[in-house]
Amino acid sequence: MDGGVGYADMDALKATELRLGLPGSHPPEKPLPTTTTARPTKRSLDDDREARRETSEGGRATSTRATKAQVVGWPPIRSYRKNSFQAMKATAEAAGLYVKVSMDGAPYLRKIDLEVYKGYRELREGLEDMFKCFEGCKGSEYAITYEDKDGDLMLVGDVPWEMFTSSCKKLRIIRGAEAIRGLGSSQ
């Protein structure tokens, strides 16, 4: 399935190619994007296919992944379905559950996406990471609280995770004596 351009022509083509870079330096070989336009497109599909055959014994070459993802009309799924999926993915990714996080003494607030975390432990770790710079030398005694739908200030961790994410309006990290007093043995 050889295309019209031979290997010798490719070298000649490269020699006259205009590009930025020091003479003698070559950019890394990139797999050619497979669109329906130029003849080299077919080459990369053939190369891709041959590469797959050669490597079928030794396992799949990861370099072929990029070209595969761009093969026109493959996998054979109707555009209507493909477009629906893209629309659905977009809305799912855009949704998120962003809430403000304030920390006592910090000059500004942050925002986090609660959907990114699977549970309380990850949330705590994420928050610790985010507010590391404000720890100071006072140590890390703090309590994570949240404001729920009714406007009440609640301690994070009492209710199941899903119930928490659906009712949490914003987070507040309380530090110092006030926090420790409230904690008791529940944590």
Next chain:
Amino acid sequence: MTYFPEEVVEHIFDFLSSHRDRNIVSTVCKAWYRVERLSRRIVFVGNCYAVRPGRVMARFPGMKCLSVKGKPHFADFNLVPHDWGGFALPWIEAAARGCPGLEELRLKRMVVSDESLELLARSFPNFKALVLVSCEGFTTDGLAAIATHCRGLRELDLQENEVEDHGRQWLSCFPDSCTSLESLNFACLKGEVNAGALERLVARCVNLRSLKLNRAISVESLARILARTPHLVELGTGSFTVEHRAEAYQRLIHAFRKCKSLKSLSGFWDVAPRCLQSIYSICPNLTVLNLSYAPAIQGADLVKLIRHCFKLQKLWVLDCIGDKGLAVVASTCQELQELRVFPSDIYGTGTAAVTEEGLVAISSGCSKLNSLLYFCHQMTNAALITVAKNCPHFTRFRLCILDPGKPDPDTNQPLDEGFGAIVRSCKDLRRLSLSGLLTDKVFLYIGEYAARLEMLSIAFAGDSDKGMVYVLNGCKNLRKLEIRDSPFGDAALLVNVGKYETMRSLWMSSCDVTLGGCKALAAKMPRLNVEVINDRDESDEMEENPSDMHKVEKMYVYRTLAGARNDAPEFVEIL
């Protein structure tokens, strides 16, 4: 038979329901041709360019139902350039002139303009049913014309069309006097519709049995609609997001319980797993379930749902059901006839969702399975051989291994033997799509055993011309052959040119056929249109006179009585 009066012959022909049978009897003698053509009510045109519209109307003046198909199948996968053709207008114009008694029109893969829909709406006083599948070119304005002018409309079925949204008012164009709707499907529309108008419409159409809503319809609206349509047999839900403790959700459950006739469910965009519980009460009656647009439902929730659906005959799901989920389908759905498993992760970068194991499980549990579309990450010969043994009744077998040219992962062999087993075992196989690593051998098997095969789809397969030759010389009933990215060239193309007049069409893209080969074919067979489709960008760069050695990127060959079409765009050359 010639000594029977014509009315008797006509009455006998009434018992012939298939187009093929009627076509055959019409060739027996002139008398039969005459009787048949005057009594034919349902006309099917598989390729809109095979015959001129006027000729069809002239031959069948009593036509009541017309079906026309336009673009080749591979247009579904963006392989046919946008303006290639397939226009509906000439057909509607010809019907308006020649068959004003037209009642039903079905169009697939055609370009339908608002102008055509307006003409349609005004030209046929008895018009009852419009079905558009995978069409494009129209807007909601065209739908408004249909709603306004088609008194007595029974069916408006829009399946997977690209429709431009020009506002929500089209639905309100159904007059208050419209009470005849039996089937309404606008699931593919992206825009909103007037919910109040919709609720009133379904309430007054007491014979409504099939309703498929689009994503813009909320659960609240759905609950109100269902309360008015308790006799619904087919339902496509709109967006299925609702807080499961909400009042609307409770009303929905209540409404579903009243719909004792519901047999088919689809839609479920945005459905949250918890909301699926609302349909558990209907599941035992379901024969058709389409969850292929619900990526939020993962395996475990799907399984919980499917355990209730023991009468299921047709199931469309996403591959997140997993092999384990398919095993549950196998044990629960003993009546299953058709299964489609679509990929949720199109570029295959995630974990393998379904493999050969799922298919083998299905085959062992669902002995009535006859139609399959299966997207998977891998397949083995052993699995295919088992499937072939378990399910000898396949009429449609379409397997798509997402990685083109992938061999059997256990043995590293091509999948020739597996597909060979399928064609040997399934004597009624009419449609087959191949994938995975395949050599010429699989085509040897197909040519030899697939006697009833009518449609064959080939991609990234074969080693040489021999493969295509086996198929052309072997499959006696082949009607449609579509090939992409396979090493078949002029020798194969020209080995049996007479074959193409017995077929509807041949598509070849990214193969080894040259311009010279196409010209030779066209020269030998004047009743074929040999279309060479150049990609738009390439045609600018192309030389004035490309040599005959030049490989043709896309070729579409079809038999025709109409000669070269006059609506071809400049990037299509008809030889």
